[in-house]
Amino acid sequence: MVSSNAKTRMLARAAADIVPGMCVNLGIGLPTQVVGHLPAGMPVCLHSENGISGVGPVMPAGQEDRNLIDAGGSYVSTLPGGAYFDSAVSFAIVRSGRLDLTLLGAFEVAANGDLANWIIPGRFSPGAGGAIELAQRARRVGAITAHVDKAGNPKIVDRCTLPLTASGSVSRIYTDMAVCDVTPRGVVLRELAEGVSVREVVEATGAPLEVPDAPLPVF
Amino acid sequence: MSLPDKTCAMEDAIATIRDGASVILGGFGVPGTPFCLIEALVAHGARDLTIIKNDANETGMGVDWLLQAGLVKRLITSHIGLNPRAVSMMNDGSLDVEFNAQGILAERIRAAGAGVMGFVTDIGMDTLLARGKQRITTAAGEGMFEPALYADVALIHAERADPFGNLCYRASARNFNPLAAMAARCVIAEAERVEPLGALGPDEVHTPGPFVDHVIEMSELPEVYGVVKR
Numbered sequence: 001m002v003s004s005n006a007k008t009r010m011l012a013r014a015a016a017d018i019v020p021g022m023c024v025n026l027g028i029g030l031p032t033q034v035v036g037h038l039p040a041g042m043p044v045c046l047h048s049e050n051g052i053s054g055v056g057p058v059m060p061a062g063q064e065d066r067n068l069i070d071a072g073g074s075y076v077s078t079l080p081g082g083a084y085f086d087s088a089v090s091f092a093i094v095r096s097g098r099l100d101l102t103l104l105g106a107f108e109v110a111a112n113g114d115l116a117n118w119i120i121p122g123r124f125s126p127g128a129g130g131a132i133e134l135a136q137r138a139r140r141v142g143a144i145t146a147h148v149d150k151a152g153n154p155k156i157v158d159r160c161t162l163p164l165t166a167s168g169s170v171s172r173i174y175t176d177m178a179v180c181d182v183t184p185r186g187v188v189l190r191e192l193a194e195g196v197s198v199r200e201v202v203e204a205t206g207a208p209l210e211v212p213d214a215p216l217p218v219f
Numbered sequence: 220m221s222l223p224d225k226t227c228a229m230e231d232a233i234a235t236i237r238d239g240a241s242v243i244l245g246g247f248g249v250p251g252t253p254f255c256l257i258e259a260l261v262a263h264g265a266r267d268l269t270i271i272k273n274d275a276n277e278t279g280m281g282v283d284w285l286l287q288a289g290l291v292k293r294l295i296t297s298h299i300g301l302n303p304r305a306v307s308m309m310n311d312g313s314l315d316v317e318f319n320a321q322g323i324l325a326e327r328i329r330a331a332g333a334g335v336m337g338f339v340t341d342i343g344m345d346t347l348l349a350r351g352k353q354r355i356t357t358a359a360g361e362g363m364f365e366p367a368l369y370a371d372v373a374l375i376h377a378e379r380a381d382p383f384g385n386l387c388y389r390a391s392a393r394n395f396n397p398l399a400a401m402a403a404r405c406v407i408a409e410a411e412r413v414e415p416l417g418a419l420g421p422d423e424v425h426t427p428g429p430f431v432d433h434v435i436e437m438s439e440l441p442e443v444y445g446v447v448k449r
Contacts, residue, residue, distance in 0.1 A: 050250075050391050051393055066444060066445050067390040069248055071247075073248050084391060086394060087322070088329040090325070091326065095340075126298055126306065127299055127300065127318040128321070128343075129297050130297070130322060132320040133321065133322045163346065165346065166345065
């Protein structure tokens with residue numbers, strides 16, 4: 001179970017990797033909540049796959065536009081300079097590499113960057129939506145996930161057991177315990193959540209974890 | 220000269236839809252879903268339909284009415300997670316569901332509308348969605364052939380229309396509508412407002428009239444088009 005404090009720090013840490021000028025798609029669920037941790041006035045373009053660039057804040061109850069939702073169904077707004085387009089244009093933006101970054105949820109992330117986040121055969125099969133194209137074609141893919149599942153099993157694994165969303169796509173993993181990078185050598189521990197030890201992260205990770213000699217930053 | 224008038228009664232347009240027809244629907248969630256046309260299709264009662272839509276709406280809305288009435292044999296879609304009936308019908312085998320990556324679904328519909336046979340892509344090559352697809356090696360690398368996705372009928376929701384069938388969509392209600400409006404042999408559009416010829420400036424038109432066969436002005440905007448309270 002991820003405490004709300006740990007979750008908040010994980011989201012804030014992911015938000016810190018969004019830099020001015022980026023075009024970003026935040027996946028449905030946890031990643032969408034990263035937007036609440038971006039500095040006010042940050043020059044960044046959020047893309048929503050149902051046909052919006054320049055997504056703005058979620059509207060308060062009573063002020064929603066019935067025709068303006070994001071891909072997760074939240075009633076959003078557009079920033080000055082925002083644009084609407086059809087779904088073919090929206091995925092042209094994705095497939096042609098115009099997204100600098102996408103942050104996606106994960107069931108499993110493997111040491112080679114494979115991502116599984118759309119189907120658990122026999123239990124959960126709602127369809128992939130836009131996840132396959134986002135994972136395969138955004139220039140950088142970050143996964144945001146609890147470090148272990150509800151049963152305590154690692155979500156960072158040596159090889160995915162679930163059907164893939166995309167192979168070799170994830171380059172950085174943000175969890176409630178750590179920030180890890182996927183490198184050609186495997187998973188490398190980069191940062192620790194406050195109050196979490198290296199040993200705890202190693203034990204909660206289902207793949208070999210490279211731990212640098214230098215002291216690790218804490219988030 | 221003047222442009223032809225394609226306005227008609229909703230029931231007359233829907234009555235042309237036969238058993239076994241493939242019907243493509245605009246919409247992503249509520250915005251852009253042609254609820255009034257779907258309601259008329261349920262009343263018409265054509266059976267064994269193949270429905271093509273990004274999602275299956277939610278319980279008690281749109282596609283769910285067609286499922287509940289037992290009119291759908293096959294659903295070609297990208298995500299049905301908000302409709303438990305669609306998921307359970309898929310799991311018990313009473314509904315044949317074909318999943319596509321969302322942008323591949325859009326592009327297959329666009330290809331049909333553009334009059335090309337399909338396209339080659341490497342999207343989803345390492346996933347379950349690649350099963351059974353024809354592999355093609357091109358100068359740009361290995362890909363899969365994705366066939367154009369035609370339909371017999373398209374049901375479209377527009378904010379504004381003119382009698383010739385020029386259409387304008389509003390905000391994120393555009394989504395699959397302009398694509399669907401190109402991909403069917405018979406295109407039926409409901410519009411919140413039908414304005415006189417010339418009221419939609421040529422630069423404002425999202426779907427040009429030549430794609431559209433029937434234009435229906437909505438007499439009212441039922442509650443289902445409103446903000447979803449959660």
